Amino acid sequence: MGRELFESSPEARAVFEEADSVLGFALSRLCFEGPEDVLRQTENAQPAILVTSVAHLRANAQLREARPSFVAGHSLGEYTALVAAQVLDFADALRLARERGRLMQEAGRQNPGGMVAILGLDEALVEEVCRATGTYVANLNCPGQIVVSGGKENVAQAAELARSKGARSTVPLQVSGAFHTPLMQPAVEGMARAVSELSFADPVIPIVANTTARPIESGEAVKAELLDQLCHCIQWHKSVEYMVNEGVSTFTEVGPGQVLTGLIKRISREVELVNTESKRIARS
Known part of the structure; x- marks a missing residue:
């Protein structure tokens, strides 16, 4: 995951190298070489997806200069949205994603x-x-x-x-627990502690929240959202509908895979879809 981007983009390479330094181990090697069963472990998969998504974001010159009306992410993807909206810097978002993955994996063992x-x-x-x-x-x-x-x-x-x-x-689904339900409650206390140790800026771009499908525009509201989404439903369908109703006509999926592009196609047939991995622009 992410090797081609690492090799082709200096901006992406810098993201992977920063991640290795921040976490204190070669996450980039795990992304590129596996082993797959270790990469799939929640405590590794979550930071790996985040680093690859931010690498896509920074490797794309148009995205670096863009000023979207909203940003949004599905579950873990909300952390990439935080980086895009300058709520957290990449290093802090990465540490938090790693801790989130560890806590959710442990909650899955307990429940x-x-x-x-x-x-x-x-x-x-x-x-x-x-x-x-x-x-x-x-x-x-x-x-x-x-x-x-x-x-x-x-x-x-x-x-x-x-x-x-x-x-x-x-x-x-190949997951380690009952995510986004009360069975994740054991993860909340640890996440609350991790969140309290970081400084959250107000978003420079409104973030459409997973749990409410409405924009959040303060750092304090973001903190609450990150805790709420652990145990509550991800409202992706309603989030996309909200943005479309607010006049959004183009969606860009940033990161590995094309899952969200496929979902948005089924929510609205009128919007234009851009995917950074495929580099395709398609009408839904």
């Missing part, structure tokens, strides 16, 4: 759980499934794609019940 994407059911039916199985809606991603989270057995029951109610398919 074993999982997540499953349910495809083809509306929100009301998925909520019925959650009530019946003791699970939680964790991500409202786009029409027809909702992620449910909870204890491992509960999630398996939810997947079975969703299929019986007409879900097109159910896809288990």
